Amino acid sequence: MADTTTHTAHFNRARSAEESPVKRFFRATEIDTRLLGMVGAMLIIWIGFHLLSGGLFLTARNLWNLSVQTASIAVMATGMVLVIVTRNIDLSVGSILGFVGMIMGVLQAELLPQFLGFNHPATWIITLLAGLLLGAGIGALHGVIIAFLNVPSFIVTLGGLLVWRGATWFVTSGRTVAPMDSTFRLMGGGTEGSIGATASWIVGLIACVAIVASIIHSRKQRKRFGFPRRPIWAEYFLSTVGCALVLGAVAVANYYPWPTNIARKYADANGIAWPEGGLFIAHGIAIPVLIAILIGIIMTFIATRLRFGRYVFALGGNPEAAELAGIKTRWVTVRIFALMGMLCAVAAAISTARLNASTNAQGELDELYTIAAAVIGGTSLAGGMGTIAGAMLGALVMQSLQSGMVLLGIDSPLQRIVVGMVLVTAVWLDTVYRARAK
Amino acid sequence: MTEQRTPLVEMKNISISFGGIHAVDNASVDLYPGEVVALLGHNGAGKSTLIKILSGAYRRDAGEILINGEAADINNPRDAKKYGIETIYQTLAVADNVDAAANLYLGRELRTPWGTLDDVAMEAKAREVMGRLNPNFQRFKEPVKALSGGQRQSVAIARAILFNARILIMDEPTAALGPQETAQVGELIKQLKREGIGIFLISHDIHDVFDLADRVSVMKNGQVVGHARTEDVTKDEVLGMIIMGKVPAKAIPGPGAMQMA
Numbered sequence: 144m145a146d147t148t149t150h151t152a153h154f155n156r157a158r159s160a161e162e163s164p165v166k167r168f169f170r171a172t173e174i175d176t177r178l179l180g181m182v183g184a185m186l187i188i189w190i191g192f193h194l195l196s197g198g199l200f201l202t203a204r205n206l207w208n209l210s211v212q213t214a215s216i217a218v219m220a221t222g223m224v225l226v227i228v229t230r231n232i233d234l235s236v237g238s239i240l241g242f243v244g245m246i247m248g249v250l251q252a253e254l255l256p257q258f259l260g261f262n263h264p265a266t267w268i269i270t271l272l273a274g275l276l277l278g279a280g281i282g283a284l285h286g287v288i289i290a291f292l293n294v295p296s297f298i299v300t301l302g303g304l305l306v307w308r309g310a311t312w313f314v315t316s317g318r319t320v321a322p323m324d325s326t327f328r329l330m331g332g333g334t335e336g337s338i339g340a341t342a343s344w345i346v347g348l349i350a351c352v353a354i355v356a357s358i359i360h361s362r363k364q365r366k367r368f369g370f371p372r373r374p375i376w377a378e379y380f381l382s383t384v385g386c387a388l389v390l391g392a393v394a395v396a397n398y399y400p401w402p403t404n405i406a407r408k409y410a411d412a413n414g415i416a417w418p419e420g421g422l423f424i425a426h427g428i429a430i431p432v433l434i435a436i437l438i439g440i441i442m443t444f445i446a447t448r449l450r451f452g453r454y455v456f457a458l459g460g461n462p463e464a465a466e467l468a469g470i471k472t473r474w475v476t477v478r479i480f481a482l483m484g485m486l487c488a489v490a491a492a493i494s495t496a497r498l499n500a501s502t503n504a505q506g507e508l509d510e511l512y513t514i515a516a517a518v519i520g521g522t523s524l525a526g527g528m529g530t531i532a533g534a535m536l537g538a539l540v541m542q543s544l545q546s547g548m549v550l551l552g553i554d555s556p557l558q559r560i561v562v563g564m565v566l567v568t569a570v571w572l573d574t575v576y577r578a579r580a581k
Numbered sequence: 582m583t584e585q586r587t588p589l590v591e592m593k594n595i596s597i598s599f600g601g602i603h604a605v606d607n608a609s610v611d612l613y614p615g616e617v618v619a620l621l622g623h624n625g626a627g628k629s630t631l632i633k634i635l636s637g638a639y640r641r642d643a644g645e646i647l648i649n650g651e652a653a654d655i656n657n658p659r660d661a662k663k664y665g666i667e668t669i670y671q672t673l674a675v676a677d678n679v680d681a682a683a684n685l686y687l688g689r690e691l692r693t694p695w696g697t698l699d700d701v702a703m704e705a706k707a708r709e710v711m712g713r714l715n716p717n718f719q720r721f722k723e724p725v726k727a728l729s730g731g732q733r734q735s736v737a738i739a740r741a742i743l744f745n746a747r748i749l750i751m752d753e754p755t756a757a758l759g760p761q762e763t764a765q766v767g768e769l770i771k772q773l774k775r776e777g778i779g780i781f782l783i784s785h786d787i788h789d790v791f792d793l794a795d796r797v798s799v800m801k802n803g804q805v806v807g808h809a810r811t812e813d814v815t816k817d818e819v820l821g822m823i824i825m826g827k828v829p830a831k832a833i834p835g836p837g838a839m840q841m842a
């Protein structure tokens with residue numbers, strides 16, 4: 144016994160001496176190398192498109208647009224992580240988005256104005272709440288059929304894909320509903336739906352404070368219980384990098400000015416003299432991006448800090464063990480799908496607001512992009528593994544590919560071919576990585 | 582003697598069938614505080630099924646369960662835990678993808694006043710309990726999947742004793758272990774016994790459990806062959822019960838005993 148102990152200790156010492164500085168660095172900072180690899184891949188994609196497009200990709204304007212375009216899929220991808228972690232799948236998210244979007248469109252453009260008049264300040268909140276409820280209800284219905292009637296989620300949500308797309312058509316017999324309420328529309332971004340330079344800096348600073356505070360808090364907690372802590376330089380490094388990333392992103396958003404004609408109108412309306420060389424009014428962070436980031440934070444909190452999240456991962460890792468541990472696994476499943484439905488409603492709000500219309504085809508194929516984003520982001524289809532941040536990054540990678548190819552003028556059939564191949568390659572690389580990491 | 586006291590657990594005339602097959606047929610077993618009862622039989626004899634009824638994983642078709650002499654209503658694993666029944670399953674039943682502390686507290690997480698998971702408190706307690714069971718264990722941050730068979734077993738055992746179990750069920754507790762770890766589990770069983778916990782040990786290998794057990798109950802084809810105190814019988818006699826259903830003179834025959842001509 145004692146002999147084994149000394150032997151192991153010796154082995155550990157030998158191992159840490161052999162470790163390269165790079166390995167020591169990653170162990171000290173506890174950075175997820177997989178996530179880092181994804182960031183690296185994304186940077187390669189960005190720089191590649193930048194060079195190929197003759198300097199069009201890495202501009203404030205394109206990056207700002209990219210962030211807005213990613214928002215809707217990123218929101219749904221956070222929920223898809225939980226669905227896939229529990230070895231389920233949700234093929235219906237695009238159709239739920241379409242249906243909920245159509246209902247919200249009709250509500251704000253046709254029903255509510257009859258009582259409140261057009262552009263009433265309460266319209267958007269009533270519409271959004273109704274949408275969230277409806278989304279949660281649809282998701283819960285799917286969840287109940289999956290958990291209590293034991294129909295595989297693939298089939299239930301494949302049915303949902305058809306049912307809700309068909310239902311979308313029936314709401315208005317295929318007619319597009321427009322325009323949206325003026326406040327509601329802010330959720331879609333654009334010059335109006337961005338928070339401007341000052342507010343963006345404030346958001347950035349709050350985020351920096353939060354990053355530093357959470358690092359200090361976790362260090363204190365570990366100290367209190369006498370657990371091993373990260374070296375102090377690693378804490379400084381993580382705080383610095385975190386804050387630099389946040390402030391860098393804010394700077395980019397603030398570097399993208401309003402288009403000249405909108406700025407001129409604004410100047411005229413407010414009696415500002417039109418200066419030589421144009422007026423620089425920054426967009427700042429777009430509201431849909433803020434919504435997506437907020438959802439990302441909430442979902443990460445749910446997944447890692449709440450009992451529900453713990454159950455989701457336990458259920459994905461070993462359903463039998465979770466059941467035997469006394470977890471009400473069926474209700475967990477219902478709640479996951481209800482949450483997914485709610486996130487579809489948020490995505491529906493963003494995408495209808497951005498389009499300023501509810502259409503019949505809204506969200507078509509979104510289920511595939513959402514699943515692809517989650518899977519590229521490291522969610523294992525075998526269950527039990529996945530992170531919210533990874534899935535959101537996956538959504539950004541998918542959108543970067545799409546918008547880069549648009550910039551290069553690649554035809555849409557070829558775009559799909561490329562996206563399809565990238566998905567398969569990404570998952571293959573991930574499999575190789577995991578096999579080697581074992 | 583022990584027989585005069587109220588049994589900690591009494592399972593009376595339990596039956597369960599799956600699709601017409603009588604997995605457990607009119608089986609009765611009992612367990613006293615501070616006692617180790619070995620439940621023996623071939624694979625498929627019905628031991629695991631019988632015990633899963635006690636731990637709430639299966640619902641019985643007939644029969645009754647008494648805990649401390651009172652009828653107990655056990656319909657799911659949560660009910661069983663309420664009666665202080667903890668189970669270490671043959672398959673270990675750990676969630677592979679989360680760490681040791683998360684497994685120890687699975688289904689009974691500690692929470693902060695804000696309702697969030699209190700991971701540090703759970704890890705602290707996990708370090709304490711695991712330190713008692715397996716002082717060499719240091720891998721608290723890794724998913725259980727990365728651990729060795731013995732380490733996983735310690736996690737499963739730690740989970741069972743963490744919540745002041747009164748009745749412990751161990752289904753093939755040493756099947757995945759090396760000799761050293763098996764000895765450790767043996768020590769642990771003796772320690773728990775001294776604390777007055779009643780233990781059901783399930784095994785198809787008599788050598789694993791004979792020295793640890795106070796009594797044996799043998800099952801065959803879903804029926805109880807008989808009960809015996811280990812001091813009254815030899816290993817060979819117990820083997821005869823397991824293989825042929827032949828009940829030795831000092832044992833109490835059950836419904837599954839071979840009919841003597």
